[in-house]
Amino acid sequence: MAGIVVLDSIQLLVAISIFSLTDGLYFHLSETSKKCFIEEVPENTLVTGIYRLLVYDENSKIFLPANRFGVHIDVTGPDGSVTLSRIYAADGRLTFTSAMPGEHVICINSNSSAWYGGSQMEVHLEIRSGQHDYLSIQSKKQLPELQLRVKQLLTHVQTIIKEQQYQKYRERQFRTTSESTYKRVWLWALIQSTIAIFITMYQLLSLRKLFFKKKLI
Numbered sequence: 174m175a176g177i178v179v180l181d182s183i184q185l186l187v188a189i190s191i192f193s194l195t196d197g198l199y200f201h202l203s204e205t206s207k208k209c210f211i212e213e214v215p216e217n218t219l220v221t222g223i224y225r226l227l228v229y230d231e232n233s234k235i236f237l238p239a240n241r242f243g244v245h246i247d248v249t250g251p252d253g254s255v256t257l258s259r260i261y262a263a264d265g266r267l268t269f270t271s272a273m274p275g276e277h278v279i280c281i282n283s284n285s286s287a288w289y290g291g292s293q294m295e296v297h298l299e300i301r302s303g304q305h306d307y308l309s310i311q312s313k314k315q316l317p318e319l320q321l322r323v324k325q326l327l328t329h330v331q332t333i334i335k336e337q338q339y340q341k342y343r344e345r346q347f348r349t350t351s352e353s354t355y356k357r358v359w360l361w362a363l364i365q366s367t368i369a370i371f372i373t374m375y376q377l378l379s380l381r382k383l384f385f386k387k388k389l390i
Contacts, residue, residue, distance in 0.1 A: 197299040204292055207282035212300055215339035216274040218332065221301045222246075224281075226263040229293040236295045239263045243284040244296070251275030260284050274339045302332065 202208055214220055226244055227236035240263060248257035248269055256277065257269045271277060281296060 197297075199295060199297040202281065202283065202294045202296050204283045204294070207280055208296070209278055209280040211276045211278055212302075213339070214271040214274065214277050214302060215332075215335035216271060218271045218302055218335055220269055220271065220277075222267045222279070223299045223301070224261075224265065224267070225297045226283075227295040227297070229295070239294060242294065245282050245284045247278075247280045249278040249280075251277065274342050302336075 198210075200208055212220065224244070226239045226242055228239035228242060229235075230237045242263050243260050244263065245260050246257065246267055247255065248267075250256045250271070251273055252275075254272075256272065257267065261267060279300075281298075283294060
């Protein structure tokens with residue numbers, strides 16, 4: 174009974190981890206356009222994207238599998254370096270490992286041109302951070318079910334730790350930016366006050382000279 178309780182707890186924690194680290198979306202894309210979006214990723218984290226490309230069929234008025242098309246995917250790191258750039262089939266997955274924490278820009282565009290009549294396409298994309306193909310691992314290493322679940326849980330715990338470290342990294346960046354902004358505002362206020370004082374003194378001296386000249390003093 175205790176073993177069953179442990180297994181259920183592990184499955185629950187893994188399910189919570191998977192739910193919290195998965196982002197799914199879909200968007201429309203024309204043959205000649207490009208769509209980009211930002212994914213915040215911790216350092217040294219495996220990112221997997223599962224995608225599917227559909228094309229609008231004028232006859233049936235629905236989106237159908239785009240077998241004749243492919244997609245070109247570019248991933249740019251926070252420092253502007255190209256992490257991934259290649260052409261994929263219309264249905265598949267992409268993977269990359271982040272070299273540094275921060276915002277990664279993922280851009281998707283069709284590898285076709287307007288020669289096909291500028292077809293409207295629909296892209297379904299699901300981003301998973303820190304997840305591995307555990308079924309493949311189990312088949313290769315012949316791991317028992319419980320051992321595989323424990324390995325899966327440990328991997329997700331490490332991913333959560335990386336997420337927490339990344340949040341601390343963002344907090345440090347925000348604090349540094351706030352302090353820099355505060356210093357700039359304070360310096361600008363000091364400059365404005367100094368200029369105002371000099372202008373006031375100049376006006377007072379000018380008035381004093383004018384009064385002496387008019388023999389009012």
